[in-house]
Amino acid sequence: MKLNSYSLNNYKTLPQAEKLSAELKEAIDVVGNVFPFKTNNYVVNELIDWDNVAEDPFFKLTFPQKDMLSKNNYSLMWNTLMGTNNKDIIKTTADKIRLQLNPHPAGQMDMNVPTINGNSISGMQHKYKETVLFFPSQGQTCHAYCTFCFRWPQFVGMEGLKFMNKESATLFEYVKANKEVTDILFTGGDPMIMKAKVFASYIEPFLQRRPDNLQSIRIGTKVLSYWPYKFISDDDADEYLNLFERIVKSGINLSIMAHFSHPRELDTEAAKIAIQKLRATGVQIRTQSPLLKNINNSPEIWSEMWRKQVNLNCIPYYMFIPRDTGAQDYFAVTLEDAWKIFREAYQNVSGICRTVRGPSMSCTPGKVQVLGISEINSTKYFVLRMLQGRNPNWAGRPFFAKYDPKAIWMDDLVPAFEEKFFFEDELKLMEEISLDKTA
């Protein structure tokens, strides 16, 4: 199968485009000038149900939708497009809207940048002690773009070259020099957009001279949902599978952190075959997704998805709460509802699906799990737990916030019993130190 991509300038050439009403097309054109838009023949032919397109989760997951912009911003862009074809003017309007949409959430740009000999390394993040994130420069795009993606600024060119690295030597030296690092997590974009040879160039140094601290290589990817043919019929499919087998045989754990948002992604023949081929090399597949209004906000969807994953030999890992950026209003579920959906789904599966953790927010201090809502002396509170902490000592700590039925993100929460959350003073100090470093 050959990959064909579609974006703003050619989606109307799709045979299915005739099923799109004038309103839907207008929305794609207006919103697609603000957010990135890319889909492909697999998503269009095998995932989207075109007979019910306006309500289809995969249509909403890759095609821009009207309600992803506020009414004001929608009219602003609509008016601009009516008034001009000038690309610069359209871009100026788009950038003005984009800047209102929190393009750099959770202190990623300033706080997590590692250094070697005092020089900061672009294209890497080291937030939690054991795991370093690596952003290979050739992996900074995807087979299709998710409309909720928190990396949207990089796909529209706002973030430029900051999250990129093509120096495999830098990654190797960094891991070797930092003995607390046990895991490398390749991320993007989607690293599985890379050719096998390019990916191998990052991996080979570790296979030649494995630093004893390195235990695990993870690959964060949506390729099993957006282009499973990568491991079936692409030119480099076998080259990838062989490389994976070599990594596993070398004694390094290799985990595909597969992003699945809906059970339908597990139903196609191509997805099932790709999963089988990967599993046959000895890699583990762990699964994660955000909980998204309009896409997957029901307990039945999640319990069905976890069961199908386990039946296909995948391990449910995280349920996330979408970050406070981009079209967050379109996708946001309240923390209370997120917990209710998680809990009901969790109650309807057996223990082998309950390896999943969530709902979890990746925010500045760490990954915060909503354990639930509890009543103490007839007052409701949020019970939270830090799953990962910028200070490793914070991990595993439970804490409490005042109950707020409207809260959708960590920033909306206030401490239940004290003036500050337990991590706040120390976090502030960390922020000041990193400002000094980047200044």
Ligand SMILES: *Cc1c(COP(=O)(O)O)cnc(C)c1O
């Ligand atoms: C989630 C995350 C990790 C990995 O955390 P695990 O709990 O080990 O899966 C590493 N770095 C960052 C920045 C993360 O957000």
Ligand code: SF4
């Ligand atoms: S595949 Fe991942 S990085 Fe790419 S758009 Fe979707 S969520 Fe974002």
